Amino acid sequence: MNRIYLCFISLSLLVFNLSCSESTASRRYWGKTEPPKENVLRYVSGSEPESLDPQIPTGQPEARILMALYDGLVEYHPKTMAPIPAIAERWEISPDGTEFIFYLRRNAKFSNGDPITAHDFVYTFRRGLDPELAAQNAYLAYEIKYAKAYNSREAFVRKENGEFLLRKDFETDLKEVNSVGFGPDTEFHRFINLPERLTVPLDEKDRQELIDKDPELKKAIEGKELVPVRAEDVGVEAIDDYTFRLKLAIPAPYFLDLLPHQFFRVVNKKVIEKYGKEWTRPENIVTSGAFKLLTHRPYDVLVVVKNSDYWDAENVSLDRIEFYSLEEQYTMMNLYKAGAVDATYNHTVPASWLDEIRQYKDEYLDHPEVTIEYYTFNVRRKPMDDVRVRKAFALAIDRFSLAKFRKTSKPLVDFTPEGIFPKYEEIRKRVYEQLLRESGISKQDWEKRYFDPERACRLMKEAGYQVENKANGRCEVKNFPIGEVALTYNTSESNKAVAEFIQAQWKQNLGITIPLRNMEWKTFLPTRKRLDYTGMTRAGWVGDYMDPNTFLKLFYGSDNDSGTGWYDPKFDKLLDQANSEVNPEKRFELMARAEFYMLQSQPVIPLMTASTNWLKKPYVKGLYPNPGTLHAWKFVYIERDPNKWDRDVDNIMKESDPIVEEKLARLQRSQIEFEKQRHGE
Amino acid sequence: MLYFVVRRLLIIIPTALLVVSVTWLLIRLAPGNFYISEKKLPKSVEENIRRKYGLDKPMSEQYLIMIKNVLRGDFGDSLKYQGQSVNEIIRRHLPYSATIGILAYLLALFVGLTAGILASLKQNSLLDYVSMAVAMLGISVPNFVLGPILVIIFALGLYLVPPARWGGIENLILPVVTLSAIYAAYIARLTRAGMLEVLRSDFIRTARAKGLDEKTILLKHALRGGIIPVVSFTGPALANLLAGTVVVEKIFAIPGLGNVFIQAVLNRDEPLVLGIVAFLSILIMLFNLLVDISYGFLDPRIRYS
Numbered sequence: 001m002n003r004i005y006l007c008f009i010s011l012s013l014l015v016f017n018l019s020c021s022e023s024t025a026s027r028r029y030w031g032k033t034e035p036p037k038e039n040v041l042r043y044v045s046g047s048e049p050e051s052l053d054p055q056i057p058t059g060q061p062e063a064r065i066l067m068a069l070y071d072g073l074v075e076y077h078p079k080t081m082a083p084i085p086a087i088a089e090r091w092e093i094s095p096d097g098t099e100f101i102f103y104l105r106r107n108a109k110f111s112n113g114d115p116i117t118a119h120d121f122v123y124t125f126r127r128g129l130d131p132e133l134a135a136q137n138a139y140l141a142y143e144i145k146y147a148k149a150y151n152s153r154e155a156f157v158r159k160e161n162g163e164f165l166l167r168k169d170f171e172t173d174l175k176e177v178n179s180v181g182f183g184p185d186t187e188f189h190r191f192i193n194l195p196e197r198l199t200v201p202l203d204e205k206d207r208q209e210l211i212d213k214d215p216e217l218k219k220a221i222e223g224k225e226l227v228p229v230r231a232e233d234v235g236v237e238a239i240d241d242y243t244f245r246l247k248l249a250i251p252a253p254y255f256l257d258l259l260p261h262q263f264f265r266v267v268n269k270k271v272i273e274k275y276g277k278e279w280t281r282p283e284n285i286v287t288s289g290a291f292k293l294l295t296h297r298p299y300d301v302l303v304v305v306k307n308s309d310y311w312d313a314e315n316v317s318l319d320r321i322e323f324y325s326l327e328e329q330y331t332m333m334n335l336y337k338a339g340a341v342d343a344t345y346n347h348t349v350p351a352s353w354l355d356e357i358r359q360y361k362d363e364y365l366d367h368p369e370v371t372i373e374y375y376t377f378n379v380r381r382k383p384m385d386d387v388r389v390r391k392a393f394a395l396a397i398d399r400f401s402l403a404k405f406r407k408t409s410k411p412l413v414d415f416t417p418e419g420i421f422p423k424y425e426e427i428r429k430r431v432y433e434q435l436l437r438e439s440g441i442s443k444q445d446w447e448k449r450y451f452d453p454e455r456a457c458r459l460m461k462e463a464g465y466q467v468e469n470k471a472n473g474r475c476e477v478k479n480f481p482i483g484e485v486a487l488t489y490n491t492s493e494s495n496k497a498v499a500e501f502i503q504a505q506w507k508q509n510l511g512i513t514i515p516l517r518n519m520e521w522k523t524f525l526p527t528r529k530r531l532d533y534t535g536m537t538r539a540g541w542v543g544d545y546m547d548p549n550t551f552l553k554l555f556y557g558s559d560n561d562s563g564t565g566w567y568d569p570k571f572d573k574l575l576d577q578a579n580s581e582v583n584p585e586k587r588f589e590l591m592a593r594a595e596f597y598m599l600q601s602q603p604v605i606p607l608m609t610a611s612t613n614w615l616k617k618p619y620v621k622g623l624y625p626n627p628g629t630l631h632a633w634k635f636v637y638i639e640r641d642p643n644k645w646d647r648d649v650d651n652i653m654k655e656s657d658p659i660v661e662e663k664l665a666r667l668q669r670s671q672i673e674f675e676k677q678r679h680g681e
Numbered sequence: 682m683l684y685f686v687v688r689r690l691l692i693i694i695p696t697a698l699l700v701v702s703v704t705w706l707l708i709r710l711a712p713g714n715f716y717i718s719e720k721k722l723p724k725s726v727e728e729n730i731r732r733k734y735g736l737d738k739p740m741s742e743q744y745l746i747m748i749k750n751v752l753r754g755d756f757g758d759s760l761k762y763q764g765q766s767v768n769e770i771i772r773r774h775l776p777y778s779a780t781i782g783i784l785a786y787l788l789a790l791f792v793g794l795t796a797g798i799l800a801s802l803k804q805n806s807l808l809d810y811v812s813m814a815v816a817m818l819g820i821s822v823p824n825f826v827l828g829p830i831l832v833i834i835f836a837l838g839l840y841l842v843p844p845a846r847w848g849g850i851e852n853l854i855l856p857v858v859t860l861s862a863i864y865a866a867y868i869a870r871l872t873r874a875g876m877l878e879v880l881r882s883d884f885i886r887t888a889r890a891k892g893l894d895e896k897t898i899l900l901k902h903a904l905r906g907g908i909i910p911v912v913s914f915t916g917p918a919l920a921n922l923l924a925g926t927v928v929v930e931k932i933f934a935i936p937g938l939g940n941v942f943i944q945a946v947l948n949r950d951e952p953l954v955l956g957i958v959a960f961l962s963i964l965i966m967l968f969n970l971l972v973d974i975s976y977g978f979l980d981p982r983i984r985y986s
Contacts, residue, residue: 031837048944051763058718134729136722152725277764298762298773299936299944300847324846326934334832334844335934522713522949561720
C-alpha cells in the first residue's frame with residue numbers, strides 16, 4: 001500500500017514540477033522555439049472557414065485565409081492597413097470623390113493561367129451584388145451607384161415619354177455630383193453620370209408599404225412602367241481590358257480603404273459558371289492570390305502553397321502556409337508551446353494566462369486594434385430613457401481600473417477607438433475644445449469623464465432619485481428600480497468578468513446592484529437587436545475599414561445598428577455632411593461634431609479600445625499586429641538567424657524591417673510616381 | 682427471432698422521424714438563426730438570404746419539405762458551409778471519431794475485462810482493492826481534467842507525443858487513453874460484479890463438481906454470463922464513441938463528428954444538426970438492437986418470441 005502511495009505522490013510532484021518550471025520566465029522564449037525546417041508558416045486560424053468563396057464569408061478567420069488565396073485591386077499595408085497597389089498598379093480619384101479609375105497590371109493571372117482583366121473585376125463586383133448569391137457582405141459595396149438597388153431587387157420607374165423618374169425630384173436636399181469628363185468618354189459613362197434615377201422595390205408588398213407612407217410618390221409612380229435594375233446598371237465599368245472604373249452614388253473618400261476586403265477580390269467567371277456552387281472544392285477551385293489551395297481537411301487544416309504564376313511571386317517568401325482551424329484556446333496554447341505552430345490568430349491567449357505570457361516580450365503582441373467594447377442602453381424604456389441616468393451610470397465606472405483589470409485594453413470614453421485614427425483624433429481634440437466652449441461644459445468636468453462619481457451622484461439626484469451622500473464623493477441611490485433592469489451579456493468568461501467588475505463599480509459608487517444576465521450568442525443577438533431588454537447589454541464593434549465612419553454609422557438612420565433605440569436626424573445630417581465633404585480635414589471636423597453630439601445623449605457607455613492578444617514565434621517576421629490583425633501574407637517570412645529575430649515586439653510597429661520595407665517600396669513605387677506625375681501636370 | 686429483428690428495424694424509422702421533428706421544432710424555437718451576426722444586415726440582404734434558403738415560405742411547408750428530404754435520406758446542404766452536403770460532412774468526419782472511439786473502446790475492454798476478472802477471482806485481496814480504487818478514480822476524474830494532465834506530462838514536459846491535432850499514430854495515443862479511461866473503469870466494475878454473481882451460481886458449482894478445471898470453468902462457463910452487463914453497456918457506449926466525444930475532440934483538436942455537431946448547433950446550421958441527430962438516433966437504436974440479439978447467444982436463458 002505504501003509503495004502505491006509513494007507512486008502517487010511522485011506522479012503529482014512530477015506534474016507540479018513541470019507546470020512550475022515552465023511558469024517562470026527564466027527562459028527567453030515560451031516553450032520550444034525552433035524555426036520549422038521548411039519554409040512554411042503554421043498558423044492557427046480559428047473557426048472552420050465557412051466557404052472559400054471570397055464573397056460569402058464575413059468572419060475574420062476566413063478573411064485571413066482568403067487574403068492568401070485571392071488578390072484584389074489593392075492590398076492592405078501590412079502595418080497600417082492602408083490600401084497599397086496589388087492588381088491595380090495605380091489609380092486616380094475624381095476631384096469630386098465619386099469616381100475611381102484603376103490601371104491594372106498586365107501580368108496578373110488566375111491560378112489556372114487565365115489573365116486577370118478589368119472584365120473579371122466587373123464580373124466580381126456584379127456577382128457580389130447579385131441578389132441570388134445573397135452575400136451578407138453585399139452592403140459593403142452599397143456606395144457604388146445603383147448597387148443597393150440591384151442587390152435589393154429594385155426597379156427604375158419609366159414615364160410614358162421614355163424618361164425615368166429622378167431621385168432628386170423626391171428628395172429635396174439630395175446633393176448630386178457628376179464627374180462627366182473624368183477619364184475616357186464611353187456610352188456607359190454617359191449613362192452612369194446622368195442624374196440618379198429613382199428606384200422602388202420590385203416586390204409588390206414592399207412597394208405598397210413604401211408608397212403608403214408617401215402619397216406624393218404613390219401618385220408619381222402610379223401606372224408607370226417598372227424597369228428592374230440589372231447588373232449592367234451598377235456603376236462598374238471595364239473601359240478596356242486593363243482599365244477599370246467605379247462610380248459611386250455619393251462621394252465616399254473611405255471607399256478605397258474598403259477595397260482590399262476579400263469581398264472585392266477577383267474571382268474567375270469561367271470556373272464559377274462551370275461548377276456552380278461546387279467551384280470552391282479543392283479539385284475545381286481557381287484563385288487569384290499569392291498562394292493556391294493544396295489540401296483542405298475541414299476542422300483540421302487547410303494548406304496553401306506559393307503560386308509560382310502569381311504576378312508578384314518574387315516577393316512571396318513562404319513556400320507554404322498551414323492554417324489550422326481550431327478554436328480551443330488551451331489546445332492552441334499547448335501546440336504553440338510544443339513548437340507545433342508558429343503564430344495564432346487574434347484574441348487567443350486565455351485571460352488567466354496573461355500574467356505569465358506577458359513576460360515573453362519577444363512573442364506576445366499587445367497593440368491597439370480597430371475594435372471597441374461598450375455597453376448599450378435601451379433608451380426607449382424606463383429608467384434608461386433619462387439621459388441623466390445614462391450619464392450617471394457612465395460616469396460611475398472607473399475606466400482606468402477597468403483597463404488595468406482587463407490587462408489587454410485601453411480606457412475609452414469616445415465611440416471611435418483610441419490610437420487607431422491619429423489624424424482624426426488630432427482634429428477631434430481641436431473640435432471638442434471649441435464645442436466645449438460653445439456648450440458651456442467646464443474643462444474640468446470634461447477631463448473627469450473617465451470616472452466622476454460625484455457628478456454621477458448629482459445627476460441621479462437631478463433625475464429625481466433619493467440620494468444619500470457618502471465619503472469620497474460616492475453615494476447610495478435609494479429608490480432605483482433594480483428589479484426592472486439588468487445587464488445582459490453574451491456568455492463568455494471574459495464578458496462575465498467585466499460585467500461583474502462593472503456591477504461592483506456601480507455598487508460602490510452609486511449603491512446600486514444591477515442584476516447580471518448571460519445569454520448564448522445567437523439568443524443574445526436578437527434580444528439586443530429587437531430592444532427586448534431593459535437596462536444595458538454588452539456590445540463590441542470591429543471596424544470594417546480604416547475610417548471613423550465605420551463606427552459612427554452605427555447610429556445612422558432610424559433603424560440603426562446600435563442596439564439602443566437611439567436615433568436623431570441631426571446626427572444623420574452631420575454625418576451626411578461629413579461624408580459629402582471632399583476635403584479630408586473638414587470631413588473629420590464634421591465627424592467629430594457628430595460624435596460629440598451623439599455622446600451628449602449617452603446612448604452607450606464606451607468602455608475600452610480592444611488590444612490585440614496573440615502570440616508569434618520570434619523567427620516569424622513581417623507579421624504585424626495591425627489594427628484588424630489582417631495579414632498580407634506575402635510580406636511574411638521565416639528568419640533562420642537568431643540574431644535577426646524579433647525582439648521586444650511592443651516596438652514592432654515602429655521598427656522597420658529592411659526586407660519588408662524593400663518589398664513595400666517596390667510595390668508602392670508605381671502609385672507614388674503616378675501621383676507625382678499628376679501633380680506635376 | 683427474425684420477426685423480432687424485423688419489428689425492431691421497422692420501429693427505427695418512425696422513431697427517427699419523431700426525433701428529427703422534435704429537433705427541428707427545438708431549432709425553430711431557439712432564438713437566432715444561421716446568418717445573424719454582430720453586424721445588422723440591411724433588410725434587402727436579409728431578404729435575399731431568406732429567399733435563397735426558402736425561409737420565406739410558411740412554416741408548415743418548410744416542415745413538409747424537410748420531412749420529404751429526410752425520408753429520401755437527403756438532408757440537403759449545410760447552411761453554414763456553402764456547397765457541402767450534410768451527408769458528405771457526416772461521411773467525412775465520422776471516420777475520425779470512429780477511429781478514436783473504437784480504439785478507445787478496445788483499450789477499455791482489454792484493461793477493464795482484465796482488471797475486472799482478476800479482481801473477481803481474488804475478491805477482497807489487495808489486487809481487488811487497488812484495481813477497484815483505480816476504477817473509481819477513472820469514473821470520477823472527468824476527461825477534461827485527465828486530458829490536460831496527460832498533455833502537461835507527456836507532450837509539454839517530456840515532449841514524447843504531440844499535444845493535439847490529427848496526424849500519425851503518436852497523435853492518437855493521448856486522446857485514446859483519455860477517452861478510454863472512464864469506459865475501462867466502468868467495464869472493470871461491471872465485469873467484477875457480473876463475474877462475482879456468476880461464480881457463486883449453481884451451474885458453476887455443478888461444473889466444479891463435474892471436475893472441470895478452473896480455466897475451462899472460467900472461460901467457457903463463467904465469462905459468458907459474467908460479461909452480460911458489459912455487453913448491454915457496450916451498445917450505447919459504442920454508439921456514443923462512434924458519434925464523437927465533444928470534450929476529447931476539443932482538447933485534442935480532432936476533426937471528428939462531435940466537434941462538428943457542437944459547432945452546427947452554435948451556428949444554428951439546421952440541416953447539419955438534423956442530419957447528425959438522425960444519424961445518431963439510428964446508430965443508437967441499431968446498436969441496442971445488436972446488443973439485444975447478442976444476449977440470446979450469451980445467455981441461453983434469454984429467448985425472443
